[in-house]
Amino acid sequence: MNQMNSVSADTIGGSFLNDAELTLPPRPRLPPEIMMIPYGAQGLLFEGGDGNQLISGRGARSFIPRLVAVLDGTRTLDQILTAFPGIPQAKVFGALALLYSRGLLEDGTGDGPIPEGMTESAKFFGRYIDATRVNGNRHAALARLAETHVALCGNGASALAEALECAGFASLVTPEGPADIPDRTGLLITLFTGEDDAGIQEWLDTAWAQGIQTLHAHLGADKVEIGPLFMPGASASPSCFHRLRTKAPQGNCADPGFWAGIVALSAQSLISRIGRVELYNICHIHAGDSYEKLNLARLPGSEAAGLGHVSPPGSDPHNVVWRLHNAANGMAPRELQVPRDHQMHYSASNISTARERPAPHHGATPFALPDERPLSNRTGNGRIDLPVLATMLRHAVGYDHAGRRIAPSAGGLGSANLYLVARDVPGLPRGAICHYYAPDHRLDYLGTVTDEELSGALGTLAQDLPRVLLIGASDTDKTQKKYNNFAFRFAQLDCGVARAYLTGIAGHFGLPMRDYPGLRDRSMALLLRLGIRAGQQIVTFAAGLGDGAHPGRQLLPALRPFQAVTQLIELSAHDGPVGSPAMIVPDPPIWSMAADPATLLATRRSQRVFDGLPLAADEIAMIFREAQAICDTLEKTGARHLRLRFRAIAATGDGRADIVRPGQDGLETLRTGVTADALAELTIQPGLMEAPFVLLVTGDLHHAVDTAGARGYRDLIGRAGAVAGHTLTAAWERGISGCPWGGMCESGWGPLLEIDRYTDCPLFGISFGRTGAGHG
Ligand SMILES: Cc1cc2nc3c(=O)[nH]c(=O)nc-3n(C[C@H](O)[C@H](O)[C@H](O)COP(=O)(O)O)c2cc1C
The missing domain is CATH 3.90.930.60 (Outer Surface Protein A; domain 3)
Known part of the structure; x- marks a missing residue:
């Protein structure tokens, strides 16, 4: 049914x-x-x-x-x-x-x-205005067509001209050669067949150099390529396309008229914006009965794509991680964005997905958590017990007594989950593995684990195991349904937020903490009985709490007598870090100083409309400082060294803004007088750019992948999530609200911040401001 x-x-x-x-x-x-x-x-x-x-x-x-x-x-x-x-x-x-x-x-x-001849098209546009919502009405869509001059080239140009005759464009021309493309051209369409594709590269390169958008199509006997749409300065360049494409279509296409019609329809939808056209960094390949999508990316080494200054990471010479990042997260520039994509948050299916209760770990034994240790009680001397853990779990990934999730999460879907391994917690068996089932604020007991298994999964020595291990895992069931390919990024961001909350509470209660960067996801997933794949769970981090006292066996910095071979086997079984643990007590977070920290954390909410008043200089300095502070703290606990950078949009009160960043002697201004239109290029939610202060988090993806492969990439995103979680709570302590936003049009970040979007890759944005209603 x-x-x-x-x-x-x-x-x-x-x-x-x-x-x-x-x-x-x-x-x-x-x-x-x-x-x-x-x-x-x-x-x-x-x-x-x-x-x-x-x-x-x-x-x-x-x-x-x-x-x-x-x-x-x-x-x-x-x-x-x-x-x-x-x-x-x-x-x-x-x-x-x-x-x-x-x-x-x-x-x-x-x-x-x-306009004459457009009556039927106008009716169609009226009925389908909602498919994108870019146009207010059919007239707006018709006007876009009537303003656009189109140039055609290639040996399929005449078939294209026929197909486009009544499409409503301002003009259609077929220039003799690349040098003849008129300046006013809004779109060049190249339609070649495999027989005769001489000169294609010259057409593409010339249009690219002239800043003309170009829709590429190539027909062959067994294969047809439609797309990409080359957008100079934003998309992959023609040379990137030629590096990534395996082989151009060959031979004579049996039905060029049909394919010319498909290309014409794509061009009309692209310009009128009436339909969704996925052509940005995508080449659709139709081969007989099969279909394939070639995802493109600007490639390191491509001068035209703005990455001529950098070569592929040594550990990933084929740029697999970067290409996957683009395939999963790449969003077209704002001019191709569709308001419907944001408004899908209000679709009936997404509203009901958000309300769905996550499934518990079936077959586990539920275990009631005792009363929490109130955040107002900081007298525990670093003791780790169930009340402290209950407080940590509830704040990082749980719900308040009114059923509202305390920490922010993508789409309010609460993807971040926590698992716990107790090695020395009164009331729990040694080695107990539990899942925190947040909706009921309880632990589900899954079984026990030995120190050997645990140290194997963590890539560390048994002597470095903590009293309690917290493992972050994202349940991607809902995020995958709602956000599709964004699920991986949102998993890391959500768990990064949870990580910041955990670190904050550890600092608040004075608990030592450490990171396990050598975590082996698959082994850990096996221990936790998790299926790790898209639509299920993703293991994201492991954090230890409490010093390594009560180890499973004696600390052994020295050689064990008569066991040289055994000890060598043991040591060489670990390819993760085997150094001494960097267990530290994090500095207490800013919210720790609040008179009532529990109420403060519980009352933070994402706000998207602000009173427009600029933040004070010391407030801006504080947000920048805290963004850096959480990174430093995590690295002190042993987390991977990553290069994050922080810049911000600071409203100047006259409808414009400055771009600023923290400098040696206070705030450094990078640009002044930036208009709202320029800021709107950064996101699918331009309303969030009207905030008085917008923190823009970027990171060196090249360095992260070079040093730690895909794991470095994943940690980089998680770190940006931690920055969001940490700065949002710090700001709220000062009565400043905020909203993180993952809907980034990264191509807009490049020109505004003058970054290459790779060694300085957009990761996350967080809008801050006051709403007039503080937390009292
Ligand atoms: C990783 C992440 C991504 C988010 N992306 C967006 C976004 O793109 N746009 C937006 O308006 N809110 C975004 N949010 C805010 C969430 O919608 C919000 O946290 C959630 O609905 C819960 O509401 P609360 O923060 O008021 O508790 C994001 C939050 C997180 C943690």
Whole structure:
């Protein structure tokens, strides 16, 4: 049976009030092509748009048709809200928001005559306006086409010209050679066949050098390539494409007219922005019945792609990690972004995913946690017991007594999980492995583990094992459903946030802590009975608590008599770090000084709309200082050395902003007078750029991969998550709210910060500001 996802008008109405990216059309109109049909006893079915929508419930049949009658695109929002005197305006607003969120409204503003020959296209655009929401209405989409001059080249150009004849473009030209591409060209389309592709590189290189966007297509007898869209300064360059593509299509294509039609449709959707076109850093390869996607990336060594100054990391000569990073996380520049992608947070299926209770570890024995040690009680002398652990677990990945997750997490999905191995905790068997089941704030006992197994999985010596080991793991079930390929990055970021909370509480209670960078994920997953793969769990970190007292056996810095061979075998079995543990007590975090730290942590919430007042210089200095402090602390506990960099957008109060970074003698200003438009290039949520202060976290991906392969990459992202978790709580202590954002358009970061986006790779953004409502 088909499962229907449902969402209420009140939920959607509330979302519009709290999210700057959601706004109703100024003059809402139900596109006349969409049909409204009574359905069942109470419902109304809307048919003809991007998917069928059923609106039902009390009053749907009586009120919605009356509402629809005034949605003709001539009335303003205010006029509509006041058109129903007997009905509270909030209800009318909720119903409008619901219709809009279901893709049933376009904007009547700026309606004009439809250009000749475009009547049918206009109707289609009206019905599918919601597929991207880039255009307010069909006229906006038509205007984009009418403003764009298109040039065609290659031996398929005439077939293309025929297919594009009625597409609505300003002009179509077929230049003689690359030198003849007109300056005003908004899009060059190259359509070659395998027979005759001489000169293709020259066309692509010339357009790239002239800053002209180019859509590449190549037809062969057995293979057809559509894409990529080359975007000079942003995407992979033509030379990167030629390095990554195995072999160009060969031979004569049997049906060039069909493929020219497909390319024409892609070009029309690309420019009108009416449909989703995935062509940025992607080449679609159709070979007979099979389809393949070639993901592209700017490659180290490519001068044109801005990476001529760096060669591939020695440990990853084929740039596999970097290419995977791009394939999983690459987001097109803002000009290709689709507001619908952010608004999918309010889709019925995502709202219900967020509400789903995570599954417990089935078959485990539940174990109630005792009362927590209050954060106000710091007198434990570094003692580690169950009450302390209960406090740590709840704050890092758990929920408060009202059922709200305390720490921030991507999409509020709470992907970060914690497992615990107790080696010396009163009340738990030695070697007990437990999963913290956050929704019920309890431990699920999974069994025991020996020191040998544990040290093997940690890549360390048994003598370096801690009293308690906390293992971070991300449950990607929900994040994969909602965010797809972003799941790996969000797993690391979420667990990085949890890590910052754990480190903060360790510092607050004076508990020694250390990192285990040699952690072997697969071995640890086996011990924890975890399936590690996409859609399941990802092991992210291991942190030890409490010094190594009560080791499984005597500390053995010296040689064991008569056991030279055994000892050598043991030592050589470890390829992780075998040095002495860097167990330190972290410095207490800033929130530690609050009169009531528990309330402070529990009241932090992600805020996305700010009062606009700039932060004071000492507050800016504090955020920069704390960003660096958590990195330093983690490295002191033995975590891998990584090169993170911090810059920020500091609003100047006149609608503009400066780009700043911490310098030797205070704040260093890198740029002044940056406009809101330039800032909007950084993200799919430009509203978050209106914050008074936006911390931009970048890191040296090349160095991380060079020194530690994919593990270095993963740790780099996790570190950015820790920076977010740590700075958000530090700022909140001063009454400054914030919101981390993972929806980055990294191509926008390059020109703004003058970075190459590789040795200085965008990792995370965090917007800070006041909302006028502090934590009191
Ligand atoms: C890794 C991560 C990524 C996030 N990305 C975004 C984002 O792109 N946009 C946004 O508005 N909020 C983002 N958030 C904030 C979450 O939506 C927010 O933390 C979550 O809904 C829980 O709400 P709370 O922070 O108020 O407790 C992110 C949070 C984390 C930890």
